[in-house]
Amino acid sequence: MEFLITRDDLNRALTRVQGIVEKRSTTPILSSVLIQARPEGIRMVATDKAMTFLGDFAANVRVPGEVAVDAANFFQIAKVLPPDVVTVKLGDNLRVEVKCGSSSFKLNGFAAAEFPVTPPLDQSRVLTIASAELRRVIDQTLFAVAPEDNRYGLNGAHVEDIPGEDHLVRFVSTDGNRLCWSQAPYQGELGIGRKMLLPRKALSEIRRLLDGYEGAAEIAFGERAALFRVPGVMLHLRLLEADFPDYRQVLPSGFKRRVVLERDQLQESLRRVSIFATDGAHSVRFAFSGDGLVLTARKLDAGDSREELPADLTGEPITMGFNARFFLDVLGVLQGPRVVAELGDTLSPCLLRDPDDERSLFVIMPVRLD
Amino acid sequence: MEFLITRDDLNRALTRVQGIVEKRSTTPILSSVLIQARPEGIRMVATDKAMTFLGDFAANVRVPGEVAVDAANFFQIAKVLPPDVVTVKLGDNLRVEVKCGSSSFKLNGFAAAEFPVTPPLDQSRVLTIASAELRRVIDQTLFAVAPEDNRYGLNGAHVEDIPGEDHLVRFVSTDGNRLCWSQAPYQGELGIGRKMLLPRKALSEIRRLLDGYEGAAEIAFGERAALFRVPGVMLHLRLLEADFPDYRQVLPSGFKRRVVLERDQLQESLRRVSIFATDGAHSVRFAFSGDGLVLTARKLDAGDSREELPADLTGEPITMGFNARFFLDVLGVLQGPRVVAELGDTLSPCLLRDPDDERSLFVIMPVRLD
Secondary structure, three states, X not given: OEEEEEHHHHHHHHHHHHOXXXXXXXXXXHHEEEEEEEOOEEEEEEEOOOEEEEEEEOOEEEEOEXXXXXXXXXXXXXXXXXXXXXXXXXXXXXXXXXXXXXEEEEEEEEOHHHOOOOOOOOOOOOEEEEHHHHHHHHHHHHOOOOOOOOOHHHHEEEEEEOOOOOOEEEEEEEOOOEEEEEEEEOEEOOOOOOOOEEEHHHHHHHHHHHOOOOOEEEEEEOOOEXXXXXXXXXXXXXXXXXXXXXXXXOOOOOOOEEEEEEHHHHHHHHHHHHHHOOOOOOEEEEEEEOOEEEEEEEEOOOEEEEEEEOOEEEOOOEEEEEEHHHHHHXXXXXXXXXXXXXXXXXXXXXXXXXXXXXXXXEEEOOEOOO | OEEEEEHHHHHHHHXXXXXXXXXOOOOHHHHEEEEEEEOOEEEEEEEOOOEEEEEEEOOEEEEOEEEEEEHHHHHHHHHHOXXXXXXXXXXXXXXXXXXXXXXXXXXXXXXXXXXXXXXOOOOOOOEEEEHHHHHHHHHHHHOOOOOOOOOHHHHEEEEEEOOOOOOEEEEEEEOOOEXXXXXXXXXXXXXXXXXXXXXXXXXXXXXXXXXXXXXXXXXXXXXXXXXXXXXXXXXXXXXXXXXXXXXHHOOOOOOOEEEEEEHHHHHHHHHHHHHHOOOOOOEEEEEEEOOEXXXXXXXXXXXXXXXXXXXXXXXXXXXXXXXXXXXXXXXXXXXXXXXEEEEOOOOOOEEEEOXXXXXXXXXXXXXXXX
């Protein structure tokens, strides 16, 4: 194996694989990237077993071949090489020689055959979605995916076809205290697996691959895995084998009070007042009345914070407690200038949405005030 | 106490005190900043006992007075306030009210009398030094001050008047494996204390205060403390009560070999090759010969790195080992395009300096190669 690649292209390629490989795996091969040099260019493959990245990159391949090499070591080198053409060559004893200007490195490689094989996936049913829409849907649901809950179903975003409506896909996530719901149009066919739960790390990785990309993305769902594809990149994802809760029970069916607020203003006030919301639940007191909204928080031994802002309330005044971070997470992923909160009683869930955008909605459970 | 100050001025003032206050002190008053409002402006005082910062800032003082308040809490608030005028007022029960636009905070304060008193210092003998020179001298010595050595004398930079030469001050630091030596001209009088050892944290803080400042700085050395002063800021520093070693023994008196290198080139090559110098001593093999310098390193289980660069050697070829970081630290604080290494035998100390600048020199002990 031997190929030439510019330092910058090599860096771009290795940056892509860094998110996938396990940094401190006890199985060294899982910390490595498989490099496949073919006449048309190089393919880099990295896997953490749950997810496999396959990326094609331009390179001047002199001798086709393949080898695996520690991804972190290779990346560390690539980052500091002079801005020149890099020669990568498989030498004796699986030693990978990397040369650039007056620099040369020899990396210990692994036989390509040791690298885990990516299971094949039925790609007969593929959906196509605009990258801006998929970005939005992931941004609007990823933050509420539980990080490591032992209710395994909460560790992913649930994907579903919307019953009765053609060609709309919905992502739903919840960590038990809040719920996110976001949908987007697609073309093609949503090949429903048994349980379409995309794990947190897979969502983050897809989101990363969509950064700065404006074309269409493809997803093919199989029984236990899905394949995400943008030009030059494939991501093979194992789906979560768990049950997502019946989220429809949580959605409020009506409301007693409705408040319209300016999103930026609420965001800034809430950020400030929540500096003193340092209890576990980041509790902030929301007092809605005809005069507007007063936010207050208290940090023991430190002091109090207070913010006043205009709010357009329909219904009786009410005082409720909310986790400031949950509110801020939602405000950060809405796109319009206004936000609507639909409220019941003091301990009823609060529904948040953009009054001019039907594509997403958010439910936040209140916290009990002392 | 009551004063008005712009959000930005308040932030600037509080940024200054953050480096001094102890973040997690068991004595709450040491985590606080003392605010003294006087008709001419406000003074902020912060201390960690070893060091006291006194800074004067412009403010519109309505009611003079003083109070201490938790510095981290106050800073956290100041950072997020809207860009407007902030009113700071001492209310009942030592509550400090901070108002800005629609935001208001109440911080629990401490009585000013609880704040530790800064001991007075004899300021009759003061030396004046150009800030660019003092910055250079600190940059060229601080990195070799031992972080926390139980040989206490190594935990500071030794300051001395140069015998036989008027108005040159020299800073010397060592951690036992390397030595830095840097001198600068001054005006005024160097009021020699018994032992002039400036602690590491004091040096960092002085360096921070010199950032972006181009005027002259003043230092008054007393018996056990020193006072550093730039316009609007005083820093009271307790000197280290320990003995600095007799560093002159370490300075090589002659050399057998002399090598001239391009500083940038050596820096870049060394950075690259040292990626694989991951043993405790960051060992890199330096092979000097008539053909130039070859740098090599080996990381167990990962691979080898190699760099070639031109070097102008006078004397016999030699191969030595050095800690790459020690070399890089020195290369980073030299200012000219070239660097000279004066070498003895394989295990003799190496003297590094700029061939065109007599103001500083550096000694690095080699490491034993396997």
